[in-house]
Amino acid sequence: MSEILRVETLKKSYDGFLAVNGVSFSVAKGELKALIGPNGAGKSTCFNMLMGQLKPTEGEVFFEGERITGHKPRDIWRRGVGRTFQITGTYQSMTVIENVQMALMSHHRKIFSFGSRAWKLYREEAFEFLETVSMQDQADRPCSILAYGDLKRLELAIALCHRPRLLLMDEPTAGMAPSARVELMQLVADIVRDQGVSVLFTEHDMDVVFAHSHHIMVLNRGELIADGDATAVRNNPQVQEVYLGGGTLFKEESHA
Numbered sequence: 001m002s003e004i005l006r007v008e009t010l011k012k013s014y015d016g017f018l019a020v021n022g023v024s025f026s027v028a029k030g031e032l033k034a035l036i037g038p039n040g041a042g043k044s045t046c047f048n049m050l051m052g053q054l055k056p057t058e059g060e061v062f063f064e065g066e067r068i069t070g071h072k073p074r075d076i077w078r079r080g081v082g083r084t085f086q087i088t089g090t091y092q093s094m095t096v097i098e099n100v101q102m103a104l105m106s107h108h109r110k111i112f113s114f115g116s117r118a119w120k121l122y123r124e125e126a127f128e129f130l131e132t133v134s135m136q137d138q139a140d141r142p143c144s145i146l147a148y149g150d151l152k153r154l155e156l157a158i159a160l161c162h163r164p165r166l167l168l169m170d171e172p173t174a175g176m177a178p179s180a181r182v183e184l185m186q187l188v189a190d191i192v193r194d195q196g197v198s199v200l201f202t203e204h205d206m207d208v209v210f211a212h213s214h215h216i217m218v219l220n221r222g223e224l225i226a227d228g229d230a231t232a233v234r235n236n237p238q239v240q241e242v243y244l245g246g247g248t249l250f251k252e253e254s255h256a
């Protein structure tokens with residue numbers, strides 16, 4: 001698998017405090033990769049540098065071989081890097097399909113107008129995106145009455161409208177019930193497999209991480225202490241020390 005993202009010795013200092021300290025890694029095409037670590041490890045800082053919200057103090061970021069270090073978020077997004085956030089950003093007063101149509105209008109660079117004709121635009125295409133996340137039956141429901149897990153699936157459909165080749169997901173399952181979390185990540189794993197999209201995600205739920213990731217990176221105090229498959233990471237003494245004070249291993253999980 002060739003790489004889609006490469007990060008070289010990335011650093012971020014907040015007034016002299018190194019929140020991210022010389023992190024290097026790559027994400028392959030079609031890979032589902034997790035970035036985990038305890039609170040304050042530097043995961044969000046790292047993500048924000050990849051998406052252009054934060055300028056690195058040092059280091060470089062390359063997407064599809066091109067340097068994107070310090071580029072504006074909109075430029076990085078236009079190149080094909082999508083993002084989902086911890087808090088969903090759907091328009092509550094609109095229906096499910098209208099939210100997807102809005103994203104498609106933005107993707108096709110159409111000026112949005114609230115006229116009745118606007119809602120005929122991209123309806124069929126929007127429906128296909130809803131099918132991808134199994135929400136076609138909820139197309140005409142207002143977002144305000146959706147269950148939280150459905151909002152997360154809708155947010156995923158919206159992110160896919162821009163046809164990202166790399167999707168960054170910051171704690172995609174935050175706030176969800178444990179069973180719904182594994183379900184959502186199964187959906188993401190299916191999309192990775194079927195569409196060849198690459199996904200890098202941060203997550204606190206280890207069941208989700210170990211069930212679905214191809215590779216897992218562990219960040220601790222701004223430094224990458226592991227980058228490998230589930231078995232290698234589970235058996236890494238430094239990782240065990242960070243998570244469990246050197247105690248028992250993570251629960252065994254089968255790979256998706």
Ligand SMILES: Nc1ncnc2c1ncn2[C@@H]1O[C@H](COP(=O)(O)OP(=O)(O)OP(=O)(O)O)[C@@H](O)[C@H]1O
Nearest residue numbers: 014017018019037038039040041042043044045046
């Ligand atoms: N704007 C800021 N100014 C100063 N320090 C910051 C700033 N943002 C983050 N930090 C510090 O940098 C470190 C890394 O924070 P970051 O939010 O990246 O960690 P995280 O791994 O995403 O944590 P969590 O899992 O709790 O979201 C923390 O010690 C945090 O307090």
